[in-house]
Amino acid sequence: MPTREEVLAELSKVKGPDLQGDIVSLGLVSDVFISDGRVIFSITVPAERAQELEPMRQAAEKVVGKLPGVEKVLAALTSERQGGAGAKAPPPVRPAPAAADMGSVPPPMQRRAAPASPEQSAKPGVPGVKAIIAVASGKGGVGKSTTTCNLALALQANGLKVGVLDADIYGPSIPRLFRVSGRPEPVSGRILKPLEGYGIKVMSMGFLVEEETPMIWRGPMVISAITQMLREVAWGELDVLVVDMPPGTGDAQLTMAQNVPLAGAVIVSTPQDLALIDARKGLNMFRRVDVPLLGIVENMSYFLCPDCGGRHDIFGHGGARAEAEKLGVPFLGEVPLDMAIRVNSDAGTPVTVTDPDGAHAAIYRDIATKVWAEVQRNREDGQRAAPRIVIES
């Protein structure tokens, strides 16, 4: 595998936009990411010249592709940086098309506010996968991954064939939750075999990079990585693929919601007002791109004291239910704040597996039943989206 310096040395052979200087010394190359035979990087260009500079992008992919040990190269053109360190990731200006040898090409990205449902249904699906559901949250740490994991297992317990795609590439926790590790093997060419945990096929960036690798991703790279995990994995026949989305509602999440043919989205929130404000942003994001909202889960909803048996509404209670009612979105259920959920999740032995007859597993199965009923209802009605109301957040 080449080093970053070797990659940059090759890239310095590529001329800059006006054939003066090279793209490295002009400071246009950033976000170089090398892992497992893959090299991903960004080239910063003025947004209006993206089309014209496509040959430059291709030339960059070509030179890097010749380095020994490189199997795939992905160069993304990004628009000019907005300010210095800590500046927001620039908006994607064009998709990061796969190199000639990479097969699948992500559909074109759009900046904001995609038009309505026809777009949603026009996206190419994943062969063999009947429905894709996103699990999202407006902010991190609310239990999105724990919900994804237990929801997936509960859908399986309800008789469905389930897969999980960990799109939370900033902090992939799905490998730990399913207690799976290792490297996915290629099955044919570039297609990887997903790993399996508790009978569920799982794919995560956590399998492809070292756990301690700091990942600094910019929008287009996020989309490229997720698109490849979606389309270059042998998922086989699945009733449902559950996607653990990256937290937040930035460009990466929005573009992903636009590019993946989602049957719907589940929003996870805790009951605090602030979390609910973020959850509302998440809801609005999916509504803008006409992804049906399957409902809201209130996580860490209440605490049942094992000593006194009393119920404590630590973060307040019922906020998500009230929010769901206000917004006309199904309320899917309340998951208590419980030590068993945390300990088991963190140990990779989710409660739905370790205690399938327990109260927590029953809650997740109930949520799974409601989620699936919504997916079916949307399908049958041909109802692509909930009413298009965008609520001020």
Ligand SMILES: Nc1ncnc2c1ncn2[C@@H]1O[C@H](COP(=O)(O)OP(=O)(O)OP(=O)(O)O)[C@@H](O)[C@H]1O
């Ligand atoms: N209902 C619950 N009761 C107790 N602990 C919980 C519950 N839900 C989640 N947790 C714990 O809270 C922590 C954060 O959960 P999790 O990783 O699922 O959140 P997340 O929203 O995916 O976070 P991030 O966005 O940082 O990935 C974990 O330690 C998890 O075990």
